[in-house]
Amino acid sequence: LATAPIALLTDFGLADPYVAALKGVLATRAPGAPIFDLVHEVAPGDVEGAAFLLAAAASYWPAGTVFVAVVDPGVGSERRILAVRHRDRSYLAPDNGLLEPWLDDGEVRAAQRPDLYLQGPGSTFHGRDRFAPLAAFLATGGGFEELGPPVANPERLPIVRPRRHADGGASGRVAHVDRFGNLITDLPSDWLPAAGFELWIGDHRVRRGATHYAAIPRGEPAVVAGSMGRLEVSLRDQSLARAWGVQRGTPVRLVAL
Amino acid sequence: LATAPIALLTDFGLADPYVAALKGVLATRAPGAPIFDLVHEVAPGDVEGAAFLLAAAASYWPAGTVFVAVVDPGVGSERRILAVRHRDRSYLAPDNGLLEPWLDDGEVRAAQRPDLYLQGPGSTFHGRDRFAPLAAFLATGGGFEELGPPVANPERLPIVRPRRHADGGASGRVAHVDRFGNLITDLPSDWLPAAGFELWIGDHRVRRGATHYAAIPRGEPAVVAGSMGRLEVSLRDQSLARAWGVQRGTPVRLVAL
Amino acid sequence: LATAPIALLTDFGLADPYVAALKGVLATRAPGAPIFDLVHEVAPGDVEGAAFLLAAAASYWPAGTVFVAVVDPGVGSERRILAVRHRDRSYLAPDNGLLEPWLDDGEVRAAQRPDLYLQGPGSTFHGRDRFAPLAAFLATGGGFEELGPPVANPERLPIVRPRRHADGGASGRVAHVDRFGNLITDLPSDWLPAAGFELWIGDHRVRRGATHYAAIPRGEPAVVAGSMGRLEVSLRDQSLARAWGVQRGTPVRLVAL
Numbered sequence: 087l088a089t090a091p092i093a094l095l096t097d098f099g100l101a102d103p104y105v106a107a108l109k110g111v112l113a114t115r116a117p118g119a120p121i122f123d124l125v126h127e128v129a130p131g132d133v134e135g136a137a138f139l140l141a142a143a144a145s146y147w148p149a150g151t152v153f154v155a156v157v158d159p160g161v162g163s164e165r166r167i168l169a170v171r172h173r174d175r176s177y178l179a180p181d182n183g184l185l186e187p188w189l190d191d192g193e194v195r196a197a198q199r200p201d202l203y204l205q206g207p208g209s210t211f212h213g214r215d216r217f218a219p220l221a222a223f224l225a226t227g228g229g230f231e232e233l234g235p236p237v238a239n240p241e242r243l244p245i246v247r248p249r250r251h252a253d254g255g256a257s258g259r260v261a262h263v264d265r266f267g268n269l270i271t272d273l274p275s276d277w278l279p280a281a282g283f284e285l286w287i288g289d290h291r292v293r294r295g296a297t298h299y300a301a302i303p304r305g306e307p308a309v310v311a312g313s314m315g316r317l318e319v320s321l322r323d324q325s326l327a328r329a330w331g332v333q334r335g336t337p338v339r340l341v342a343l
Numbered sequence: 344l345a346t347a348p349i350a351l352l353t354d355f356g357l358a359d360p361y362v363a364a365l366k367g368v369l370a371t372r373a374p375g376a377p378i379f380d381l382v383h384e385v386a387p388g389d390v391e392g393a394a395f396l397l398a399a400a401a402s403y404w405p406a407g408t409v410f411v412a413v414v415d416p417g418v419g420s421e422r423r424i425l426a427v428r429h430r431d432r433s434y435l436a437p438d439n440g441l442l443e444p445w446l447d448d449g450e451v452r453a454a455q456r457p458d459l460y461l462q463g464p465g466s467t468f469h470g471r472d473r474f475a476p477l478a479a480f481l482a483t484g485g486g487f488e489e490l491g492p493p494v495a496n497p498e499r500l501p502i503v504r505p506r507r508h509a510d511g512g513a514s515g516r517v518a519h520v521d522r523f524g525n526l527i528t529d530l531p532s533d534w535l536p537a538a539g540f541e542l543w544i545g546d547h548r549v550r551r552g553a554t555h556y557a558a559i560p561r562g563e564p565a566v567v568a569g570s571m572g573r574l575e576v577s578l579r580d581q582s583l584a585r586a587w588g589v590q591r592g593t594p595v596r597l598v599a600l
Numbered sequence: 601l602a603t604a605p606i607a608l609l610t611d612f613g614l615a616d617p618y619v620a621a622l623k624g625v626l627a628t629r630a631p632g633a634p635i636f637d638l639v640h641e642v643a644p645g646d647v648e649g650a651a652f653l654l655a656a657a658a659s660y661w662p663a664g665t666v667f668v669a670v671v672d673p674g675v676g677s678e679r680r681i682l683a684v685r686h687r688d689r690s691y692l693a694p695d696n697g698l699l700e701p702w703l704d705d706g707e708v709r710a711a712q713r714p715d716l717y718l719q720g721p722g723s724t725f726h727g728r729d730r731f732a733p734l735a736a737f738l739a740t741g742g743g744f745e746e747l748g749p750p751v752a753n754p755e756r757l758p759i760v761r762p763r764r765h766a767d768g769g770a771s772g773r774v775a776h777v778d779r780f781g782n783l784i785t786d787l788p789s790d791w792l793p794a795a796g797f798e799l800w801i802g803d804h805r806v807r808r809g810a811t812h813y814a815a816i817p818r819g820e821p822a823v824v825a826g827s828m829g830r831l832e833v834s835l836r837d838q839s840l841a842r843a844w845g846v847q848r849g850t851p852v853r854l855v856a857l
Contacts, residue, residue, distance in 0.1 A: 091627050099522040103399035106381035110403030113348050124620035130523050131580055142617035146624030148631060159580055162555025209555050211570030265613040266644050298676025298723050313725030323645055323673055356779040360656035363638035367660030370605050387780050388837055416837055419812025466812050468827030
């Protein structure tokens with residue numbers, strides 16, 4: 087009997103025993119289930135960053151995949167554990183906005199299965215004591231509806247969605263800075279005006295577009311249609327984030343010419 | 344025929360080819376065995392840190408798991424390779440104290456199976472040439488007793504165990520500093536006096552307890568019963584280790600009031 | 601039906617969603633295939649470093665293994681995707697020299713299978729959209745010859761191979777600096793003169809040899825026959841790279857006495 091893949095995203099990092107303990111519970115409760123690491127280097131407590139990373143990867147995973155996303159500053163408090171089912175995939179995370187991308191279209195429940203939980207020492211590691219048992223339950227064929235009751239008012243992320251203006255321009259923000267120093271905005275790539283544009287990242291203006299990184303003239307930033315369906319700004323073979331000192335959250339303004 | 348999980352803990356880091364070569368030998372010798380990464384970011388040569396991390400995770404893994412723990416400054420010398428069996432799990436590591444937590448209660452043998460070893464270039468990478476073949480042997484059903492003879496005098500870690508005092512106080516040390524800046528002591532959580540206490544971390548005094556991180560008032564450190572069964576000291580949403588500049592090994596003193 | 605292992609080496613790092621998306625495509629297209637991380641911390645765009653790391657690990661993997669190596673500054677351009685078959689293992693990488701170690705002895709083809717590719721957003725992520733589908737095709741039994749036509753002129757790395765001199769000496773370079781600060785040269789270990797030698801790393805002279813790290817006197821660097829079959833220079837329990845400030849590429853000169 088095949089078990090579903092379990093895919094993990096946390097802010098636990100790779101130098102502590104937390105990922106190791108969580109995986110041990112999964113291997114015990116769901117023997118044979120393929121367990122995958124997505125990202126564990128989410129900045130401590132960065133719920134918004136975790137939501138972005140999970141959304142960038144989740145749709146590429148097979149039907150049946152169980153995602154476990156633990157960035158959980160409220161662990162041990164009364165905050166709920168959410169379970170969301172969306173397009174044949176299941177998501178488990180604290181009720182803190184991490185599952186924002188799937189809340190509108192997914193089936194949302196509050197997981198309440200103390201019968202499954204580990205009675206581990208302390209109340210500070212629900213990843214190990216609660217999320218892992220819940221994920222193993224789903225991966226081994228447990229019913230999603232059996233996790234707990236529907237939730238009508240999950241916590242939302244306080245993020246402002248990008249806006250398109252009547253004149254063809256748009257405003258948004260830098261949603262992610264990647265390892266290569268690419269500035270990934272929240273503006274959909276198809277918002278780029280065909281005729282001509284200026285894209286402002288804070289006080290920096292970009293007027294050039296490019297189909298891919300190697301088509302960018304050296305030393306000149308350009309706008310690229312990125313792999314997440316969003317506009318990116320990049321320098322060829324250099325970190326633009328470092329060159330400009332730009333971080334996540336910087337305002338982005340698109341002007342149609 | 345199912346093969347047992349193999350779980351890896353090393354100080355090899357993630358930027359060199361060492362983990363990759365070790366896993367290749369495992370995939371070759373134990374095809375189909377699930378191979379898991381625990382931690383590879385142990386500081387180079389930090390045997391004590393490795394023992395702490397492995398002890399914090401091992402008990403959550405299923406019966407049959409084979410742990411391979413390689414922090415091995417003495418590689419290539421006459422130091423032995425230890426194999427320990429404890430509660431249906433097996434542990435392989437250099438005889439340098441790394442398996443300290445299981446030496447008293449486990450069955451301890453010196454692995455001596457040159458018939459299994461790879462004759463790789465050099466004598467500096469027993470992780471690949473010896474530990475991986477030994478782990479594959481165990482994971483594919485090889486008998487623990489066939490690894491080699493019992494060992495009566497394994498190397499021990501030069502660590503001082505925490506002490507409880509007659510007046511209800513205790514003394515110990517900071518055993519680990521995690522990514523979140525929590526200071527994890529070696530004092531068992533149930534040593535915390537019910538009536539009242541002061542906990543000293545070096546020169547820093549803590550008088551407040553909390554059930555979980557989110558219950559800590561901002562800016563004030565508090566003692567929490569941690570997920571490893573030990574007392575931790577934490578700041579809410581901040582790194583206490585950075586705020587105080589405290590590192591592993593700092594003396595800890597618990598005073599009953 | 602067993603699927604072949606897929607082993608990944610990239611410069612994507614572990615804090616972005618790129619490895620997570622690539623693995624999702626593999627899990628979807630090759631369900632049940634064991635997927636392994638080799639190294640993802642290759643420096644951005646460091647093709648030569650990636651070739652070194654892959655060569656250091658690949659021969660330890662089982663027959664049938666499919667290696668996916670993506671360090672791809674030219675992604676989206678007309679650069680080809682190479683597939684190389686060598687000793688029953690398959691390698692996929694951009695045609696930029698990454699597969700240098702297998703070009704002379706392997707069967708080299710240009711992968712051209714748009715029927716398999718994902719039509720992902722943008723043209724900047726061939727790891728997800730092209731390499732992963734090609735790897736899944738091979739891992740699930742697809743024929744290597746069906747990937748595309750033979751290639752006679754793959755791109756080569758601009759590296760100078762080490763040279764042995766008539767007097768028993770040799771010249772080369774530091775090929776890798778590992779986490780422990782060992783300086784791994786490109787000189788084969790069996791080039792070390794039996795009688796006596798001086799090894800120069802830039803302006804630093806080493807006259808001592810050692811069989812393994814723990815045999816090196818503290819504070820004195822020594823030459824060791826390393827685990828990759830190359831001469832290394834090391835300090836005991838310290839980083840020689842840090843002590844000397846030596847980096848990859850530093851010239852190495854071996855003098856026979």
